[in-house]
Amino acid sequence: MLSFMAASGLLGWMNIRGISVRFQVPDELYAGMETLASVTVENSKRLLPSFLVSITVAGHSTPFIMVDRRGTHQGSLLLSFDRRGRHAISAALISSPFPVNFFVRFRTVPVAESFTVFPTPRPSGTFFGSGKPDAGQLGESTQKGYEGELAKISDYTGGESLRQIHWRLSAKHEVFKVKELTATTDRPVVLELDRVPGRTLEERLSSCCYLVNRMVKGGRPVGLKLGDRVIPPSTSRPHRLKLLAELALYGKD
Numbered sequence: 001m002l003s004f005m006a007a008s009g010l011l012g013w014m015n016i017r018g019i020s021v022r023f024q025v026p027d028e029l030y031a032g033m034e035t036l037a038s039v040t041v042e043n044s045k046r047l048l049p050s051f052l053v054s055i056t057v058a059g060h061s062t063p064f065i066m067v068d069r070r071g072t073h074q075g076s077l078l079l080s081f082d083r084r085g086r087h088a089i090s091a092a093l094i095s096s097p098f099p100v101n102f103f104v105r106f107r108t109v110p111v112a113e114s115f116t117v118f119p120t121p122r123p124s125g126t127f128f129g130s131g132k133p134d135a136g137q138l139g140e141s142t143q144k145g146y147e148g149e150l151a152k153i154s155d156y157t158g159g160e161s162l163r164q165i166h167w168r169l170s171a172k173h174e175v176f177k178v179k180e181l182t183a184t185t186d187r188p189v190v191l192e193l194d195r196v197p198g199r200t201l202e203e204r205l206s207s208c209c210y211l212v213n214r215m216v217k218g219g220r221p222v223g224l225k226l227g228d229r230v231i232p233p234s235t236s237r238p239h240r241l242k243l244l245a246e247l248a249l250y251g252k253d
Contacts, residue, residue, distance in 0.1 A: 012098055012105045016053065018045040019067065021092040023057050023111040025079070027241060030209075031120045034080045039092075041075070043067040056093040057111065081117045084205070084248045088114040118244040121210035124197040153177050188233035189215065190223035193250070205247050212247070216240040226250060 022040040029035055039062055043050050050067040055075070062075040081087055094107045155177065165178055191208055198204035208224075215222045217240075221233035224243050231243065 008100050008102065012096065012103065014045075014048060015050050015098045016094050016096050016105055016107045019043055019050060019053065019094055019107075019109070021055055021057075021094070021109050021111055023089060023092060023113045025113065025115050027115075028244075029081065029115060029117045031081055031084045031117050033120065034078050037077045037079050039075045039077055040072060041067050042072045043069055045069050050096070050098075052096050052098045054095045056095065058089055084117050084119045085252045086114065086249065087117055116245050116248050118248045119202070119205040119209040121213055122203070122206040123210050123214075124207040153179060188221035188223065190225050190230065190233060192225040193227075193247075201251060205250060209244060209247050212240060212243045216243075 020042045022042075023037065024040075025037045026035055037057070039055050039057065041053065041055060041064055047069060049069050049071070051065070053064045053067055054061050055064070057077055058079055060077045060079055062077050064073055064075060067073050089111055091108050092111045094109060095104055097104045165176055191211055193204055193208055196204045196208045196211070198207050212222055212224070216235055216237075219235060221235050222240075222243065223233035224231045224246060226246060231246065
């Protein structure tokens with residue numbers, strides 16, 4: 001029995017040796033919202049594969065049935081973070097019940113990953129009331145678009161998005177009917193955090209995060225005013241992520 005336990009202990013120890021872990025999250029993370037993170041496992045052993053390996057990061061685990069010798073395998077984790085700001089994960093836990101499931105052996109390896117979690121985007125219904133586009137509100141144009149008001153109903157031509165189909169009217173006709181929407185104007189706007197609706201700072205940050213996403217994805221140049229600091233408007237994705245990062249880190253210094 002002692003010999004069997006010694007042999008299984010040696011095999012279990014060798015099973016989790018020579019394994020490295022890489023952990024990567026997407027560049028767009030929001031507080032309180034689940035996202036898929038990538039976990040890559042590499043077995044550097046020259047002769048032996050590893051079996052029944054589980055990788056745990058930030059309290060969440062993903063299994064790998066077998067990692068080939070000198071092989072690389074990829075899995076994913078469903079993660080969520082409850083607060084905005086900078087986050088860092090420095091280590092991952094490798095565990096395995098191999099070979100006989102009497103004991104589960106553990107080993108910690110470094111991963112060194114840091115990232116920014118953006119505020120939770122929440123719409124504010126009071127922001128898009130009456131007012132001028134200069135005040136930070138969406139204006140409408142007579143051109144076709146995807147974010148504006150309903151302009152008219154027309155027949156489906158094959159080039160429209162499925163989200164534009166008016167299903168109720170289509171059910172009453174022999175052809176699909178689509179909604180034609182007006183496009184939002186492209187006049188630049190600078191969002192001032194102190195003037196965005198919200199009772200608390202966190203509510204204003206969430207509203208501002210929602211507005212940045214909605215306007216930039218709709219093709220409108222958006223900037224940001226945080227106290228005395230002003231970031232000029234633009235429409236690129238890197239610019240949008242920069243604005244979201246500024247909101248995520250606001251007041252954290």
